[in-house]
Amino acid sequence: MGEGKILEVDAPDVKQRDDIDPLAPLRQHFSIPDGIIYLDGNSLGALPKAVTAALTHTVEEQWGKSLIKGWNCHNWIDLPARIGNRIANLIGAEKGTVICADSTSLNVFKVLAAAMKMRPERNVILSDTGNFPTDLYMAQGLKGLTGDNLELRLVAPEEVETALDETVAAMMLTEVDYRTGRKHDMKALTAKAHSVGALAIWDLCHSVGAFPVYLSEAKVDFAVGCSYKYLNGGPGAPAFVYVAPQHQHTNGNPLTGWMGHNAPFAFDLGYEPSATMDQMRVGTPQVLAMTALSASLDVFEHTSLEALHAKSVELSEFFISEIKRRCPGLELASPTDPAKRGSQVSFYHEQGYAVMQALIDHGVIGDFRAPNIIRFGFAPLYLSFAEILKAAEIFEDIITDGLWDKPEYHQKSKVT
Ligand SMILES: *Cc1c(COP(=O)(O)O)cnc(C)c1O
Numbered sequence: 001m002g003e004g005k006i007l008e009v010d011a012p013d014v015k016q017r018d019d020i021d022p023l024a025p026l027r028q029h030f031s032i033p034d035g036i037i038y039l040d041g042n043s044l045g046a047l048p049k050a051v052t053a054a055l056t057h058t059v060e061e062q063w064g065k066s067l068i069k070g071w072n073c074h075n076w077i078d079l080p081a082r083i084g085n086r087i088a089n090l091i092g093a094e095k096g097t098v099i100c101a102d103s104t105s106l107n108v109f110k111v112l113a114a115a116m117k118m119r120p121e122r123n124v125i126l127s128d129t130g131n132f133p134t135d136l137y138m139a140q141g142l143k144g145l146t147g148d149n150l151e152l153r154l155v156a157p158e159e160v161e162t163a164l165d166e167t168v169a170a171m172m173l174t175e176v177d178y179r180t181g182r183k184h185d186m187k188a189l190t191a192k193a194h195s196v197g198a199l200a201i202w203d204l205c206h207s208v209g210a211f212p213v214y215l216s217e218a219k220v221d222f223a224v225g226c227s228y229k230y231l232n233g234g235p236g237a238p239a240f241v242y243v244a245p246q247h248q249h250t251n252g253n254p255l256t257g258w259m260g261h262n263a264p265f266a267f268d269l270g271y272e273p274s275a276t277m278d279q280m281r282v283g284t285p286q287v288l289a290m291t292a293l294s295a296s297l298d299v300f301e302h303t304s305l306e307a308l309h310a311k312s313v314e315l316s317e318f319f320i321s322e323i324k325r326r327c328p329g330l331e332l333a334s335p336t337d338p339a340k341r342g343s344q345v346s347f348y349h350e351q352g353y354a355v356m357q358a359l360i361d362h363g364v365i366g367d368f369r370a371p372n373i374i375r376f377g378f379a380p381l382y383l384s385f386a387e388i389l390k391a392a393e394i395f396e397d398i399i400t401d402g403l404w405d406k407p408e409y410h411q412k413s414k415v416t
Contacts, residue, residue, distance in 0.1 A: 014384075014385040014386045014388075014389045015386065017314075017318075017385040018384045018385050018386055021311065021384070021385070022303075022307065023303060023307060023308070023311050023380060023381065024384065026299060026302055026303060026381050026382065027381075027382045027383075027384065028049075029048050029049055029050065029299045029302075029381075029382075030046045030047065030048055030049065030232075030299075030381070030382045031046070031047045031048075031049050031052075032046050032047075032382065035363050036363055036365060037363055037364045037365065037387045037390060037391045037394075038365050038379070038382070038383070039364060039365060039366040039376040039377055039378065039383075039391060040365045040366055040367050040376075040377055041229070041230060041232070041377045041378075041379030041381075041382070041383075042206060042210075042229050042230065042342075042343060042344050042375075042377025042378075042379070043229060043367055043377065044228055044229070044235060045209075045228060045229055045230060045231060045232030045233070045234075045296070045379060046232060046379065046382055047232070047234070048232050048295060048296045048298075048299050050295040050296075050298055050299075051234065051292045051295045051296055053295075054291050054292065054294065054295035055288065055291055055292055055295075057291075058074075058287065058288060058291040059288070062074045062076075063287075070287075076285065076287045077285070079100070079285050079287060079290045079294075080099040080100045080101050080278075080281055080285050080290070081096075081099055081276075081277065081278065082294075083099075083100035083240075083290055083293060083294055083297070084097075084098035084099035084100045084240060084277065085098065086294070086297050087100060087208070087225075087227070087231075087240045087297070088242070090208055090209060090213070090231075090300065090305060091204060091207075091208055091213040091215050091223065091225070091242065092212065092213050092214035092215045092216050092217055092218075093215045093216055093223075093242050094216055094245060096245070096276065096277055097215075097216075097242055097243060097244065097245055097248075097277060098240050098241065098242045098277065099240065099241060099277045099278065099280050099281060100227070100238050100239070100240050100285075100290060100293065101238055101239065101240070101241065101280060101281050101282065101285065102238060102239055102241075102282060103226070103238070103239050104134070104203065104205055104224050104225060104226045104239040105134045105135075105137075105138055106138075106239070106255070106282070107224040107239050107240070107241040107280070108134070108135050108138040108139075108172075108201075108203065108224055109138045109141065109142060109254075109255070110241060110252075110253045110254065110255055110280055111201055111222035111223075111224060111241060111243070111252075112125065112138065112139055112142055112170065112172060112201065113142055113252060113253070113254040114222065114243070114247070114250060114251075114252025114253060114254075115169065115170040115199040115201055115221065115222060115252070116142070116146075116150065116169055116170060117250065117252045118169075118199060118247070118250055118252065119169035119170065119197075119198070119199065122166075122167060122168065122169035122197075122198075123149060123150050123151055123167075123169060124150075124151045124153050124167045124168045124169055124170075125139050125150065125151070125152050125153065125168075125169065125170050125171075125172055126153050126155070126160065126163055126164065126168045126170070126171045126172070126198070127139065127152065127153070127154055127171070127172045127173060128154060128155055128156060128157040128159075128160050128173060129154050129155070129156055129157065130156075130157040130174070130177040130179070130180070130182065131154075131172070131173065131174050131203070132174050132178050132203065132205065135172060135174060135203055136152065136154070139152045139172065140152060153168070157177065157182060157184070160173065160184070160189060161188075161189060161192055164189075164192050164193055164195075164196050164198060165196055166196050166197060168193070168196060168198040169198060169199065170198060170199045170200075170201055171189065171190075171193040171198050171199070171200050171201065172201040172203075173189065173200075173201070173202060173203065174202070174203035174204075174205065174206070175202055175203065175204055175206070175207045175213070175342070176205075176206035176207055176341075176342030176343075176344070177206075177342075178205070178206055178369065179333065179346060179369045179373045179375070180333045180334050180335070180346050180373070181206075181333075181334040181335070181341045181342045181343075181344040181345060181346055181375075182334065182335050182340060182341065182342075183335075183339075183340050183341055183342050186202060186213070186214075186218050186220065187214070187217070187218040190202075190218050190219055190220050190221075191218075191219070194219065199221040199222070200219075200220050200221050200222075201220075201221065201222045201223065201224075202215075202220050202222075202223045202224075203223070203224050203225060204223055204224065204225035205224075205225050205226045205229060206229065206230075206342050206343075206344070207225065207342065208225045208226075208227075208229075208230060208231060208240075209229070209230030209231040209232075209300070209305075209308070209381075210230045210308065210309070210312055210342060210343035210379075210380070211305060211308065211309035211312060211342070211343065212305040212306060212309060213305075215242055215244075216244075219244070220242070220244065221243075221244050221247060222241075222242060222243055222244070222247070223241070223242035224239060224240065224241050224242070225239060225240055226239045226240075227239060227240065227293050227296075229377075230343065230379060230381075231293065231296060231297065231300075232296040232299070232379075232381070233289070233292060233293035233296050233297075234289065234292045234293070234296070236289065237289055237292065237293050237296075238285075238286050238289050238290060238293065241280045243277060243279075243280060248275070248276070248277065248279070249275070251273035251274075251275075251279050253273070253279055253280050253282075255282045256271045256273070257281065257282035257283045258283070259278070259281035259282060259283055259284065259285070260273060260274055260278060260279050260280065260281045260282060261273070261274060262274045262275065299381060303381075307380075308380045308381065309343075309380075311380035312343040312378050312380040313338040314385075315378040315380060315383055315385065315388055316338065316341070316343065316344070316345045316378045317338060318385060318388050318389075319345055319376065319378070319388050319391070319392060320332065320334075320336070320345055322388070322389065322392035323347070323392055323395060323396075326392060326393075326395070326396035326399075326400075327395065327396055327399045327400070329399075330347045330348075330349065330399065331347060331348045332345070332346075332347055333346040333347055333348050333373055334346050343377060343378050343379070343380070344375060344376060344377045344378065345375075345376050345378070346369075346373045346374060346375045346376070347373070347374045348372050348373065348374075349372060349374050350372055351404060351405070352368050352371075352372045352373055352374045353368045353409075353410070353412065353416065354404040354405065354406075354409040354410050355368075355374055355398060355399070355404040355409075356368040356374055357404070357408070357409035357410075357411075358398045358403050358404035358406070358409050359374075359394065359395060359398060361409070362394045362397075362398065362403075363394070364390075364391045364394050364395065367416065368416050369416070370416070376391070
């Protein structure tokens with residue numbers, strides 16, 4: 001195949017890059033199977049080793065021994081706020097403005113309804129065609145509940161700024177496009193939304209844990225995000241929701257469950273919202289899932305988001321340059337400017353699904369997004385430059401030798 005020559009040239013170079021990488025020691029906090037190059041941490045983060053012991057401890061020592069007393073003696077009841085405050089540190093939010101709860105989809109619904117309630121004289125939700133579909137679906141559900149007295153206006157991502165006008169009640173965007181990795185300018189768009197009297201809602205699913213986010217500085221009104229991607233909280237880990245301090249008095253959560261009540265254990269028949277972020281809670285917190293998430297957040301204590309971002313840029317730039325050289329026919333779907341990109345790199349390929357199945361079969365796990373995107377996530381906490389080079393070599397073999405064109409690689413699974 002002739003790659004041997006390339007390897008000889010590059011190998012010492014990547015070894016040197018790994019040797020001087022200040023984040024390289026963090027890899028030891030993760031359990032990743034031998035022989036796997038994991039480029040899908042933007043979809044499901046890898047397993048932090050501490051999670052296993054933390055779960056065992058909570059199950060055996062807390063649930064097993066304390067039983068229902070655990071809600072008080074282990075303070076399970078305040079897990080949403082405690083974990084919320086830790087996530088707040090990762091997204092530039094003040095203490096008391098974030099809670100961990102439910103799923104991102106549910107949190108989108110809560111904040112969207114809250115925002116619309118704050119702008120009763122307007123009825124437009126502005127979003128873009130690059131948004132993650134669940135966010136748009138939740139908006140459509142809200143629209144149905146209002147007897148269609150609400151408009152979900154969708155424009156191309158690059159047209160959001162000009163589409164912001166005085167009919168818009170809420171601008172709802174995802175900072176990083178899940179397919180291409182294109183990153184919106186959160187601060188500028190939020191300022192523009194405010195200038196026309198609209199509220200700004202941001203989905204941080206592909207941002208949190210990969211690079212710094214400055215919610216408070218950008219004056220964002222509401223935000224949501226999930227914790228199973230770059231935060232490594234595990235499959236189905238609970239999401240988070242942010243409400244700017246000045247909006248907390250509006251108590252706009254329409255899902256008025258008892259945990260959002262001002263005094264849940266008074267068991268009053270009428271709903272009285274909590275005056276704190278607890279107002280965004282609905283039901284009983286997922287203690288085991290939050291235990292895993294809490295342990296996974298510990299890894300972030302060893303570094304900074306600035307350092308993570310710097311490494312994410314280096315890893316992705318390295319991958320792009322290798323693929324460009326090795327597979328010049330492949331079209332990059334992501335922005336070339338790292339400042340305009342999240343921590344992922346995507347390419348277009350007509351047979352993207354089969355190509356990704358071949359990659360996975362050869363030990364490189366990324367994913368495919370319909371209709372033609374091959375996506376690679378760069379989780380800076382646990383990836384090495386040597387792995388990126390190896391992944392590029394395997395990718396080259398699969399493309400150059402057409403290794404993807406086997407019947408079994410065309411068989412679609414339920415989850416892609
Ligand atoms: C992953 C992702 C979600 C997922 O929502 P869930 O309710 O956790 O399934 C939502 N929005 C965006 C932008 C995502 O990337």
